[in-house]
Amino acid sequence: MRSPGSFIVTLLAALVGAASSQNITNATWLDTGDTLQLSADPTFHFSLLELLGMGVYRGSDAADVLGAADAILPSDFTSFNSTFAELAARKQVQAFAAKNKVNARDTFFQAASYWRQADFFLHGNWSDPLIDLYWENQTACFNAANAALPVPGVRVTIPTSSNFSAIGIFYAPDHTTSAKPTLLVGNGYDGSQEDNYHQVCVAALERGWNCMTYEGPGQPTVRREQNIGFIADWEKVVTPVVDYLTTRTDVDMNRLALSGISMGGYLAARAAAAFEPRIKALVVNPGIVSVQAGYFTGFPDELLALFDSGNQTAFDAVINALLLNSSTPSGTRWGIEQGLWSFHTESPFEFFTLTGAMNLTGLYDKITIPTWTANSTRDTSFPNQSVMFATQLQNITNVALVTYDGPEGYHCQVGASTSTNRDVFEWLEDVFE
The missing domain is CATH 3.40.50.1820 (Alpha/Beta hydrolase fold, catalytic domain)
Structure with missing residues (x-):
């Protein structure tokens, strides 16, 4: 019989392999080759495409998004966050300097969007002060833009x-x-x-x-x-x-x-x-x-069996090790970190259990x-x-x-x-x- 430690190591290897094939969690997206990729990282590509698409309704500027896409390093959350924080701060300064109400409005909307992007991959560390700071910035910029709307x-x-x-x-x-x-x-x-x-x-x-x-x-x-x-x-x-x-x-x-x-x-x-x-x-x-079925799509049978066994300690150990593994793709890491933060639990087992009621x-x-x-x-x-x-x-x-x-x-x-x-x-x- 394998020891619990060796079981976790073996299961972790299987999980990383599954995640690398984009088959684990709801946070990776299939690309079939008919769309220009904005990042070699499929999760970053999705976020950038979403932001680019908001430009038609004044949520971004295409040059800003494409410039950020060129600067961001794949799989590097810090690179993504800092790139958009720098862009948001620059836009915010431009918005305050604008004399024309429409100019200020549109630029504040863009700054707000970029502050939200700067926050997006931060939630793995709940104590990071940037989680609140960036949100305060986005709210202030959005409110300034909103105040300049005709209604x-x-x-x-x-x-x-x-x-x-x-x-x-x-x-x-x-x-x-x-x-x-x-x-x-x-x-x-x-x-x-x-x-x-x-x-x-x-x-x-x-x-x-x-x-x-x-x-x-x-x-x-x-x-x-x-x-x-x-x-x-x-x-x-x-x-x-x-x-x-x-x-x-x-x-x-x-x-x-x-x-x-x-x-x-x-x-x-x-x-x-x-x-x-x-x-x-x-x-x-x-x-x-x-909701739970969506999150469990692509989970290896061994992981599903571990969850079904009710062994919270072992399940949490596997998932937490996955989050710390440098080979884990961005989508898997973000999907779990965001789930823990937004469901307000530090236990992956509890997070997935809570989704079962949905x-x-x-x-x-x-x-x-x-x-x-x-x-x-x-x-x-x-x-x-x-x-x-x-x-x-x-x-x-x-x-x-x-x-x-x-x-x-x-x-x-x-x-x-x-x-x-x-x-x-x-x-x-x-x-x-």
Whole structure:
């Protein structure tokens, strides 16, 4: 019989091999050769492509992103973080120096995006002061840009019946008080509501819609300011936010849609399915049937068996050793570090256990509103789950399953947000006509 130590060494070697083949955790993405690679590191490529795609909605400048891509060293988190911190600081200075309101607004938005990128790979060390400093910088820059909008977004803090407050930003397309269709947008595992402004809200405002972003436990600002990790029962977040919307005369509650992005696809479906009848249409990108199944995709059988055995000490030892191994790819390392931080646990076993509660078992028949979901063929975070999700919906006459492939086929269609927004708003306008 092998000793526990030798077992861990053997399993670690298998894990590193699996990770090197991009088959472990939700944090690596398949590249099929039809998209220009912005980094030899596939995780960095994905982040850079996402940021580049935000430029169409004033979230970045192409030259900035391409310059950063050239400077960042693959697999080097410090290189990624420091490159964007330097870029963000430079943009912030330019924004303060701008005399024209539009110039300042656009440059502050860019600086905010770059501060968020500077923070992105920091979460392996919870005591790093840059985690809070960079977020304070991004918030200050975003707020300065927001204040210069023709109709500034309104930040709100929303009490709940639980041990946290939800936070949100409400954006209106104009100053009128007439009731308008409204899209409520929530992100997932790592994205912020400030990201959502550039990904979705600008498109909504251009079409005459209100757009409200929000965050709950585990998400960037709530995690920092309230020190609470993700919860599975997301209706505790959404219902108080919907309560807030009912207080506004410019919201048409008969035309209220809820959108969930990335892991937010589970969060939104859970809230809309079982607990929030005031939502009239659901948009999930992607559809998710089980968060844990997505994270376990590609795990070696030995690791799954170790997790199923309930041996927390041994499982944590293997995962922690994986994080310290220099051969571990960026996606694997980031995926686990981000999970520990956002679920607020130092135990990998506990993190993966908490994801087990995030599934829609027993709830599909409660989803009765029109539902749109994206099926991205390159999505290795939750592969094929959108198809499974749509198949489970039996009590709806309007279920749209839209497939994205080729360069548009990454997780959440990063880099192709205009295509997604076109499809979503065409569908929503048909639903609410």
